[in-house]
Each structure stands twice: as structure tokens, then as C-alpha cells.
Amino acid sequence: MDKPTQIRVALIGCGFIADQHLDQLRHLAGVEVVALCDQEELMAAQLADRFRIRNVFTDAARMLREIQPAAVHITTPAQSHFPLAKICLEAGCHVYLEKPFTETTVQAETLVNLAREKNLRLTVGHNLQFSPEAIRLRQLVHAGFLGGPPIHLESIQCYSHDEPTYGKAVLSDPNHWVRRLPGSLIHNLISHGVAKLAEFLTGDYPRVSALCFSSPLLVRRKQTDLIDEVRATIHDDLGTTAFFLFTTQLGAGTNELRIYGPTGNLILDNTNRTVLRVRASRQKSYLRYFFAPWGYAREHARNSLQNVRQFLHSDFHMDYGMRKLMELFYRGIRDNAPDPIPADDILRTSRIMDAIFAQMHARNASDGRFAMKGMLNAAADHQ
Amino acid sequence: MENGQFNPNGSWISRQGDPILVTGAGGFVGSRVVDCLLRFGFERIRCLVRPAGDLNLLQATLVQHGQGRYEIVEGNLLSRRDCEKAVQGAVIVYHLVAGRGKSFPACFQGSVITTRNLLDAVLGERMVRRFVNVSSFAVYSNYRLKRGAVWDESCPLEDNLAERHDAYAYGKIKQDEVVRSYHQKHGVPFSVVRPGIVFGPGKEAIPGFVGMDTFGFFMHLGGGHPVPLTYVDNCADAIVLAGLVPGVEGEVFNVVDDALPTSRQFLREYKRRVRRFRSVRIPYWLAYSMCHFWERYSSWSKAQLPPVFNRRMCAFAWKGHRYSNQKLKDQLGWTPRVPMKEALDRYFRSQKNG
Numbered sequence: 001m002d003k004p005t006q007i008r009v010a011l012i013g014c015g016f017i018a019d020q021h022l023d024q025l026r027h028l029a030g031v032e033v034v035a036l037c038d039q040e041e042l043m044a045a046q047l048a049d050r051f052r053i054r055n056v057f058t059d060a061a062r063m064l065r066e067i068q069p070a071a072v073h074i075t076t077p078a079q080s081h082f083p084l085a086k087i088c089l090e091a092g093c094h095v096y097l098e099k100p101f102t103e104t105t106v107q108a109e110t111l112v113n114l115a116r117e118k119n120l121r122l123t124v125g126h127n128l129q130f131s132p133e134a135i136r137l138r139q140l141v142h143a144g145f146l147g148g149p150p151i152h153l154e155s156i157q158c159y160s161h162d163e164p165t166y167g168k169a170v171l172s173d174p175n176h177w178v179r180r181l182p183g184s185l186i187h188n189l190i191s192h193g194v195a196k197l198a199e200f201l202t203g204d205y206p207r208v209s210a211l212c213f214s215s216p217l218l219v220r221r222k223q224t225d226l227i228d229e230v231r232a233t234i235h236d237d238l239g240t241t242a243f244f245l246f247t248t249q250l251g252a253g254t255n256e257l258r259i260y261g262p263t264g265n266l267i268l269d270n271t272n273r274t275v276l277r278v279r280a281s282r283q284k285s286y287l288r289y290f291f292a293p294w295g296y297a298r299e300h301a302r303n304s305l306q307n308v309r310q311f312l313h314s315d316f317h318m319d320y321g322m323r324k325l326m327e328l329f330y331r332g333i334r335d336n337a338p339d340p341i342p343a344d345d346i347l348r349t350s351r352i353m354d355a356i357f358a359q360m361h362a363r364n365a366s367d368g369r370f371a372m373k374g375m376l377n378a379a380a381d382h383q
Numbered sequence: 384m385e386n387g388q389f390n391p392n393g394s395w396i397s398r399q400g401d402p403i404l405v406t407g408a409g410g411f412v413g414s415r416v417v418d419c420l421l422r423f424g425f426e427r428i429r430c431l432v433r434p435a436g437d438l439n440l441l442q443a444t445l446v447q448h449g450q451g452r453y454e455i456v457e458g459n460l461l462s463r464r465d466c467e468k469a470v471q472g473a474v475i476v477y478h479l480v481a482g483r484g485k486s487f488p489a490c491f492q493g494s495v496i497t498t499r500n501l502l503d504a505v506l507g508e509r510m511v512r513r514f515v516n517v518s519s520f521a522v523y524s525n526y527r528l529k530r531g532a533v534w535d536e537s538c539p540l541e542d543n544l545a546e547r548h549d550a551y552a553y554g555k556i557k558q559d560e561v562v563r564s565y566h567q568k569h570g571v572p573f574s575v576v577r578p579g580i581v582f583g584p585g586k587e588a589i590p591g592f593v594g595m596d597t598f599g600f601f602m603h604l605g606g607g608h609p610v611p612l613t614y615v616d617n618c619a620d621a622i623v624l625a626g627l628v629p630g631v632e633g634e635v636f637n638v639v640d641d642a643l644p645t646s647r648q649f650l651r652e653y654k655r656r657v658r659r660f661r662s663v664r665i666p667y668w669l670a671y672s673m674c675h676f677w678e679r680y681s682s683w684s685k686a687q688l689p690p691v692f693n694r695r696m697c698a699f700a701w702k703g704h705r706y707s708n709q710k711l712k713d714q715l716g717w718t719p720r721v722p723m724k725e726a727l728d729r730y731f732r733s734q735k736n737g
Binding site: 014015016018019023027040042043046047050171172173174175221311314315316317318 | 433434435436459462486487488489491492495496499544545553557683684685686687689
């Protein structure tokens with residue numbers, strides 16, 4: 001394949017996340033956004049107006065035919081991800097698909113196979129995995145800080161219904177598109193937290209046990225058709241275990257990944273952009289209680305300094321993760337570099353989510369209490 | 384205007400029995416518009432509210448009036464069908480819905496797509512005698528206006544939306560454009576109302592024209608200049624009149640009250656009557672310089688910090704002007720029903736009581 005100097009990019013879906021995509025794309029070298037598409041012409045026009053893009057379409061197929069972009073970013077509601085990504089891949093375009101990747105794993109597998117067949121790049125917008133702290137964590141894991149493969153992982157993801165453009169919109173609109181996803185509200189939210197686990201798990205079909213229920217807030221509002229609380233345990237082929245917590249109830253919200261290894265642990269905090277290294281204390285007896293906390297203080301200070309240094313180098317953007325992921329995606333296209341997110345990780349994330357949703361539908365959350373009816377096994381489903 | 388009397392001069396374009404639509408009727412201003420219409424004696428007011436939206440303000444208003452003169456209709460203006468249902472038979476449309484927040488697409492969708500859908504429904508219905516578009520001061524640009532100059536309806540509109548970087552202003556400017564284009568292409572009769580800062584019980588924050596506490600302490604930025612306040616009931620009166628008074632098609636009305644307090648007076652009173660806190664006075668030249676620096680840094684660092692503080696925004700909020708409501712008085716016969724002293728008193732009392 002020829003190495004293009006300027007990759008021609010199109011974007012389908014001119015809603016809320018599209019702004020962030022174009023904001024990052026305009027700062028990426030070697031990339032030119034040549035067309036926008038949205039079924040609502042005014043939405044496409046406003047984006048084109050603000051980002052000075054000439055070609056505006058309301059029909060994706062027509063845009064692909066007339067513009068022939070090399071890559072397409074799909075930032076539409078999740079229901080349309082599969083059909084749109086499919087026609088883009090069939091048209092020979094690399095695809096950057098916003099999360100959640102697809103509605104089902106079957107769709108995800110179809111897209112991955114199609115991209116492989118056509119030798120095209122396909123990625124998903126799990127940008128939290130490319131934030132500065134996530135990159136530091138990955139480097140530490142690869143450098144052997146854990147002392148071996150991870151033994152246990154924990155991903156904590158908090159969310160607030162007060163978020164104005166999404167949270168409040170979903171709660172106030174009984175016909176919101178999110179409600180029609182197989183996993184309803186959480187389908188559009190949990191993929192970030194699940195993907196962080198999927199990266200460090202092995203095997204295609206991790207076993208999943210999930211407890212899903214409506215928070216007291218939703219019960220009070222009589223919206224128990226929505227699920228906004230998930231507790232899931234996951235177990236992979238090598239015996240690594242993981243716990244996933246998604247909640248809307250924590251006032252001091254956090255987004256964390258904790259990785260426990262044989263000799264060291266790592267705590268990634270996306271909210272404060274820190275990675276803490278935790279080792280067994282060398283002090284004995286009471287000294288441990290006096291000196292070990294200083295180790296934590298030193299870790300926090302180190303993170304703070306790293307963040308300041310990175311900021312002073314103008315390399316600490318709010319959407320750093322998205323920019324980095326795009327950078328790696330386009331490097332893959334240009335230089336035939338590896339995919340930023342391996343297809344196996346995308347599929348593993350999708351399978352874990354499917355398993356959670358399957359168990360969610362077996363719930364009973366009548367008056368705020370909850371009961372889980374049956375534990376399904378993602379692996380068993382596929383056998 | 385003789386408050387509380389229906390059509391004192393007998394010249395309004397709508398009769399008491401005509402159906403009137405108020406979009407955003409559950410909101411801070413919308414609920415007071417409904418109150419004003421009920422006080423004027425209108426008998427068929429359709430209050431459009433969001434599904435599962437907070438109706439506390441509207442209910443508190445309606446409870447003071449008899450039943451049977453209004454209906455509450457749930458609907459989403461992003462749905463054309465909901466728009467058609469809402470507009471059915473309406474003679475006057477008061478359109479108060481707006482997209483808010485920092486997201487440009489959200490503001491655009493909430494202000495422009497909704498307005499376009501509503502106007503399409505108005506075209507289909509062909510009953511509407513006036514479409515009152517509630518816009519905002521935010522659409523103006525005082526960037527080239529001298530400090531202390533009068534800010535009225537002749538003030539230019541913002542022409543550099545990229546530099547201004549204000550999602551709400553962007554949505555509102557485009558909304559105004561859509562309304563004008565429907566007037567030009569299809570003859571939809573309209574008027575535009577641009578309120579300054581609407582305040583009153585229920586509005587929590589100290590107006591941005593006074594200052595802000597973004598960085599953990601309160602920066603007093605408004606100096607000794609008047610704040611373009613309008614008390615919510617006075618603003619609602621102006622909006623209602625813009626839909627009723629004949630002969631004002633295509634006109635724009637800024638809404639500010641009389642006897643505006645200066646930023647310094649407002650802050651002093653707030654501290655005295657609501658709560659004490661430390662504030663640091665920032666002179667305009669310093670605020671302008673910092674905003675300029677922020678703007679340049681944002682550009683240099685490829686938006687590591689988004690350009691939310693910039694020269695145009697600084698000028699808009701803190702440059703300092705005098706404000707006129709003469710057109711409102713001359714053409715609509717409006718006078719502020721609640722004098723500023725009493726309005727501030729009500730506001731501070733509600734703030735104090737939480």
C-alpha cells in the first residue's frame with residue numbers, strides 16, 4: 001500500500017462527541033477532514049461551519065461514493081455503528097468507531113473479520129486507555145513491576161445522572177436512543193471500565209457473574225426500567241480474576257483501575273491522572289505504620305510533578321487519550337504499525353458486556369431491593 | 384401597561400379565548416410567562432414541558448390561578464410530531480426553550496433544531512399571528528463598543544463566534560437566524576426579545592457580570608458598572624407584551640430594568656444580606672490582559688486549555704456599559720412591575736433562606 005502524505009478523513013454523526021473528534025483531528029499531522037455526514041442536515045452544517053469543512057452530506061453511502069475517504073470516524077448513536085462501519089469497511093475505508101463498539105458481539109466479530117479480510121484498520125474509542133496515566137501504567141506493567149502476570153484486577157467506574165448533556169437527557173426522555181440499546185443506559189457507559197480490565201485478561205471467553213440493579217435514585221423516580229448499578233466478577237483462562245464496579249451513588253466519584261501482582265500493585269486513577277506504585281513494606285513492626293504512608297506521599301508527589309511537567313510541555317490536554325489513540329490509529333495506517341487496541345481486546349470487552357447485559361435482563365428490581373436470577377456464563381453461552 | 388388588566392387599550396392581536404403556546408413553560412422564565420398570561424386573563428394556555436421535567440416552578444405558579452385555563456403538555460421539540468401537537472390551534476407562540484451548557488452541538492440542537500421544528504409546525508398550522516423568539520443578550524458583541532457607551536438594540540451581533548467560544552451564544556445567534564429566515568422565506572410573523580440577566584428567587588448563582596469563583600476565590604470583575612439585570616416577573620411581562628402588541632413584527636427588544644445597580648453595589652448588598660465571603664477586585668485592564676494571555680496560550684498549546692477566557696468574552700461581561708430599555712417602553716408600553724429595590728430585596732431574601 002502506498003504511504004499517503006495526507007490521509008483523507010470523513011466523519012459520520014455530527015452530535016456531541018463529534019466536536020471532540022474534530023478538535024483532535026485538526027491538531028494531528030498528516031490528516032485532513034474532508035467531509036461530514038449527518039441525517040440532520042443542520043447538525044452537519046453547524047459542524048462544517050465551525051470547523052471549516054466544505055463537504056456536507058446527509059447520506060453516508062453517497063458520501064463514501066463521492067468523497068472516497070481513506071478513513072471514517074463514526075460518532076453516531078450505537079444502534080447505527082454496525083451498519084455504518086460495515087458499509088465503510090466494504091467501501092475500503094479504515095474505521096474509527098466510537099464506543100460502545102457495537103450492540104452485540106456477533107456484530108463486533110463480523111466487523112473485525114471484515115476488516116481483517118480487507119486489510120483495513122478498525123479501532124474503538126476507548127480513549128481512557130491512552131490517557132497519560134494509562135500509558136504510564138502500561139509501561140510499568142510491561143517493565144515487570146507486578147512481578148508476574150496480574151493476579152487480580154479491579155475497575156471502578158462512577159457516573160453521575162446530573163451530567164447535563166447526557167445524564168439528564170436520558171432520564172427525562174423516555175424515547176432516548178440509549179434506552180433502546182440491549183444494555184440500555186449502561187450499554188453506552190460501561191465499555192470504558194470494562195475495556196480497562198479486558199486489556200489485562202487473557203482468553204476469548206472470560207466467565208462473568210453480574211449483579212445489576214437500579215440505584216435508589218431511579219427507584220425513587222420510578223425509573224426501574226433503567227439499570228445503573230453493576231457489580232461483576234470476571235475470571236479468565238489463566239485464573240486471573242477481576243471485579244468491575246459501575247455505580248451512580250458515590251458522591252466523590254472516581255474512575256480507577258487496580259492491578260494486583262505477585263510483588264507489586266498499581267493503582268490508576270483517571271480522575272486525578274495518577275498511577276501509584278505499591279510494594280510490600282520493608283519495615284518491620286511499628287515502623288511500617290510510621291514510614292509506609294510516606295511511601296504513598298512520595299508516590300503522590302511524584303505523580304503531581306509528572307503532571308505539572310507534562311502540562312508545562314503542553315502535552316497534557318483534557319482529551320489527551322483521544323488524541324493519542326487517534327495518533328496511534330493513523331500511525332498504524334501510515335506506517336503499518338500495530339493496532340492501538342488489538343481486535344482480541346475489542347472482542348473480549350464486547351463479550352464481557354454481552355454477558356453482563358444477559359444477566360441484567362434476568363434481574364428482579366421491584367422496590368429498590370434486588371435479586372439476581374441465575375448466573376450465566378459467557379463461556380458456556382458460546383459452547 | 385396597566386398590569387393585571389386584560390388588554391387595557393383593546394388593541395392586542397389576541398383575544399382571551401385564543402390558544403397560546405408557551406414552550407419551556409416549566410423553566411425559570413417560562414413559568415412566570417405563564418403566570419403573566421393567566422393574570423392577563425388568557426383562558427387557553429398550553430404549557431409545553433419536557434417529559435419527566437421538573438415542574439415545581441410551574442406548579443407553584445398554576446396553583447395561584449384557577450384550573451381549566453391552562454393545559455400541561457409533555458413534549459420534546461426535537462420530535463416533529465410533538466411540535467405539531469403543541470402548535471395545534473395556537474395563535475401566539477412564546478418560544479423560550481434553549482440549549483444550555485458548554486457543548487456546542489448540545490446548544491445548537493437545543494436552540495436551533497428545536498426552533499426549526501417548531502417553525503415547521505407553525506407553517507403547517509397557519510394560525511399563528513406571532514412567534515415570539517426569546518433570545519439573549521449573549522448574541523451581541525460589544526467588542527468594538529466604547530466603555531461606558533449605551534448598549535441597546537443597535538449593538539452589533541457577535542461576528543467572530545470562533546474567538547468568542549461561547550456555545551450558548553452560538554446556539555442563540557443561529558436560532559435568531561433561523562427565525563429570520565422563516566420570516567423572509569415563509570412570512571412567519573415574529574418578534575425577538577433579548578433579556579439581560581434574568582434574576583429572582585430560584586436563581587442561585589451570582590451573575591457572571593459581577594464576577595466569578597472559578598479558581599476557588601471570588602474575583603470581582605464588574606467594577607462600578609451597571610449590571611444589566613431584569614427581574615423575572617418584569618422580564619416575563621416584556622415577553623408577553625412582545626406577543627400581544629400590534630405593529631411590532633420583526634422588532635427586537637432588549638429587556639433590562641430601571642435603576643440598575645452597579646456590580647459593586649450588587650456584591651456589597653449580597654455580602655451584607657446573604658453571606659459574607661472574601662472577594663478580590665480585578666480591574667478591567669488586568670482581566671482583559673489575563674484573558675488575552677489565556678487566549679494566546681490556548682492557541683499556542685493547541686488547546687491544552689480551551690479558549691473559554693478570551694478578549695471578546697471579557698469585553699462582553701466586564702467592559703462596562705449603560706443599558707437602555709427605551710424601545711421596550713416606547714413600543715410595547717412596558718414598565719417594570721417590580722421596582723429594582725423590591726426585586727433585589729426578594730432575591731436576596733430567597734438567597735438567604737436557601
